[in-house]
Amino acid sequence: MQAKELIHLENISKSFDGELVLDELDLTIRENEFLTLLGPSGCGKSTTLRILGGFILPDKGRVIFDGQDITNTPPNKRNLNTVFQKYSLFPHMNVEDNIAFGLRIAGKSDAYIKDKIKYALKLVNLDGFEKRSPLLLSGGQQQRIAIARAIVNEPRVLLLDEPLGALDLKLRQDMQYELIRLKNELGITFVYVTHDQEEALTMSDTVVVMNQGYIQQMGTPEDIYNEPENAFVADFIGDSNIIDGIMIRDRKVEILGVTFDCVDTGFGEYKPVDVVIRPEDVVLLDPGKGSMDGVVSHIIFKGVHYEMEVTAGGFDWLVQSTVGHPVGTPVGIWVDPYNIQIMNKPESDDEKAVGVEE
């Protein structure tokens, strides 16, 4: 059963300074859906979100919202709200005034606004924060206030622009569950932008993998993970060991002080590179028989395989194998030269976080 279509981006193109960011993008967002735009930085996901929010006008194409063309409607006239990446709380107002901002513009009564603030703060687990200054809140708290400020306006769609990007890992994981809960309680559509594949897989009903202005694949998290349609998606989704390396010369790469054979050429000599090794490609041997020795520091049974962490050369290798070794076992690590992927150092941190191949 497919829910009703709520938003349709129709053949959207957009360039900045002559550089094409979105190329004939066509995307349908359904009612009550948690849709994630996933991709490396510069893939066009944030631009797509900003076009939805009305902050950027597309060069070509139309934005249809509930059957109406809102392509040229300014942001303040759209029935959707945005949670900005840097929270963007008004620093000169307290929490209460921040949340009330949209409601006051809409001309709601004081009693209604007061109720709404109370409700929203409860929803984001920050009861009693009305009079605080956003400047004195932690990143996670600011994020919750930003969400509260958006949802009190009862938008039909909530746009979230990498809202968890600035939070630390633990908080990010907690907030993922919070967002799923919020989405279920509010019963509205979430459009979420992230470069974090784990976030996308955990929360979404639909994942849209984007790269270089194109949609690479769209589907449920399971589809995307199990049946990637192309190399980009395959590489983008899934776990990897991403290690700093030095390309000594063609077919020789130094990783963690040990020289490995590989099959890549043309990187130059003594050039710093990122080395990507999939967890299932790390082969564990007896100590001394591999390229380097390490010790199993962690093991989880994952069903089809064991997932182990092997500390070797100061790096925690993620290893997937059908044979498990107890914690503390000394092992040798070996990787088939064909399974070592060499990549130029990424230009931005976003790309680094996901280890995207150019």
Add this chain to the structure above:
Amino acid sequence: MTKRKMLAGPYLVWAAGFIILPLFMILLYGFTSEDGGFTFSNIAAIADPIHLSALGQSIVIAAGSTVISLLVSYPLAYILSKRTSGKTSTVIMMFILPMWINFMLRVLALQMILANTGILNGILGFFGLEPLHILYSRKAILIGMTYDYLPFMILPLYNAMCKIDRDLVDAAADLGAGRFIIFSKVILPLSMPGVISGIIMVFIPSISEFAIADILGGSKILLIGNVIEQEFNLTNNWNLGSGLSLVLMLFIFGSMAVMNKTDADQEGQLLW
């Protein structure tokens, strides 16, 4: 004393010799009579009708030039801060460029422009318009002060507005705010540190100004700065000059205290 602390030595000498000592001297002169006895009369001399009216004139003209500078600079700084192109720095430079020319030259140039047979009236006459009698009036002083201190208003305003996160404007629009509400609820309050810095930067030098009043006011209009200058240079009454300086200083401190109360970011405090 560590090596690091030694580096502060020259500045301490500077501060002691050129800031603390002169201030102390002014205090000393201000509270003594010419024969060296302690007195309040130099301070109380501000109540003299001539001095009081000079202080009043100074306040009116300084406030006037501050308000005009603010009204001229605010829209300009706002427009410039919204642009990201390279032209912005050219425009800013055009406003700062005159500051590279000697202060006196600028005032004398204005004198030539505003004179009864000056450049301005020459242009007006060319178009068959009545000549204006601006020079040697309060208007001329006001024009001179505004012209001289305008850059000091533009720069802090521009800086404050550049610091406003564009996302906040987007966030306000996202929450339903139109242009007017975005300006009144977001831009204006967030640019207040710049407004306050600008006011301080223009008002303080304006209120103690005397050279502009001398040249463009033709000594007809007596500002408190002129009175103090004359006490030191003409009458040679350093005691009275110091006393009046102290009163002016007190007045400036007072107005700064009021300003800083409204300055949430305390940005203006850096300036004095």
